[in-house]
Amino acid sequence: MTACATEPPSTPPSAGGADAVPGARCAITADGAYAARLVRDGDSCFPERWTLDGPEPYAVPLPGSRPERPGTEVQPMGDGRVLIHRPAEHRHAFALLYPTGPGTGELPLGGVECPEPGTRLALLPPAPGGGRAYALAGGPRSGVVWRVAGGPAGPERLAEVPGRCSGGVWLDGTGRLLALDRELGGRTKTVVVDLEHGEVSPLLQITEGSDDRLLLADPDSGLLLISSDAPSPGQERLGWGVLGSTLPVRFPECLRVPECAVTPFAIQPGQVLVPENCAVGLRIDGAFGTWVGTWRPAERRVRHLPAPEGWLAGAGVWTREGVLRLPYATQATPCGVADLTVPPCTAPDGGAGAASGAGGTGAGEAGAAHGGTDAAPGGTGAAPGGTEAAPGGTGAAPGSVAPVAQREPAVRPVARPVPLQQAPLGRLVTN
Secondary structure, eight states: OEESSOOOOOOOOHHHHBBBBBTOOEOOOSSSSSEEEEEEEEEEEEEEEESSSSSSSSEEOOOOOOOOOOTEEEEEESOOOOOOEEEEETEEEEEEEEEEETEEEEEEEEEEOOOSTTTTTEESSSOOTTOEEEEEEEEESEEEEEEEEESSSEEEEEEEEEEEEEEEEEEESOOOOEEEEEEEEEEOOOOOEEETTEEEEEEOOSSSOOEEEEEEEOOOOOHHHHHHHHTTTSOOOOEEEEEEESOOOOGGGOOTTTTTEHHHHHEEETTTTTTGGEEEEEEEEEEEEEEEEEEEEETEEEEOOOOTTTTTTTOOOOTTTEEEEEEEEHHHSSSSSEEEEEEOOOTTTOOOOOOOTOOOOOOOHHHHHHHHHOOTTSSSOOOOGGGGOOTTTOOOOOOOOOOOGGGGSOEEEOOOOOOOOGGGGGGGGGO
């Protein structure tokens, strides 16, 4: 079986560097220029900023006047400062840290009160542009999005979303459209929040009875990485779609790695109009450790690569040229970046591999529904040999999805995702 991780697995001590704080995440700015993490110092920990866009990566420690408490989060800003989130009972304090000669400067930003029991406040992923930072206060009845840095004066409440909210994916390059996973009525669906107007609208509903989550999105190409149990009720699977496309969501068999948790963590930017050529970085956790996978929708296979020693597991960023940059820390190299170059995209022999925009004919969708395999976007329907092999296996993928009008009565019923262009956001964002 394959576990589709909707929350990043906790970082094992061996995978996060010799001085990593277990469970702490390394955050990287959207442009890949800076990173920030918490580093252990004896029984305490302190923030550290990494500069990644220079000739050589280097780290700057940012210790405060006192050790940081458990639950502290850090996030790099686009100007090189580091946002720190310090939880204390029902109050969450925020500040910006920056180096000042031998010490650390600190600019307090204010705090957020979360008095309702069961509410968890956490930083959202770094926003595009790097000038603002956001947090989600997820409670049992609703989620509240806060701007905690970059506003006119202190933390600012922007929008409230009914239901239990989690996740957080940016859908555009301006930091206006935020996708959240909302649990309401016992089912989880993805909604989009317009932070400028405070409006909430549906984004992703594959079937009424499925749990559907958005894991990653690339604003340039519109490629979406999705987790859903629609094709296999009771079992989460990884799928992909294109924002605004008429084509349905795909669930490639190659993304099912036996007895492993597979977590996408980075998408290659700059692939405008060719989302199927975007390279995706995967963190794969199994009984034998943690390693790296890379995958493109057009290739229908996962390349399995050893992770660099001391990889800050789950952290990485793609360049437009197709280089996957993975930060790592060891005793010998406390601040390092390993560059993995992935070969150019090559569609499988016999595949159609056409772009998944307006040029798709729809024939691939119908062929997949009949043949029981995932179709290439806009293609002829089946992978070479009629199946799509997973590592160590040759089983065919579940029936791919086609518009209802294209399904004949003799075809075994399968889960049928709604084309993403039918979602309200499809009319707001072009790919």
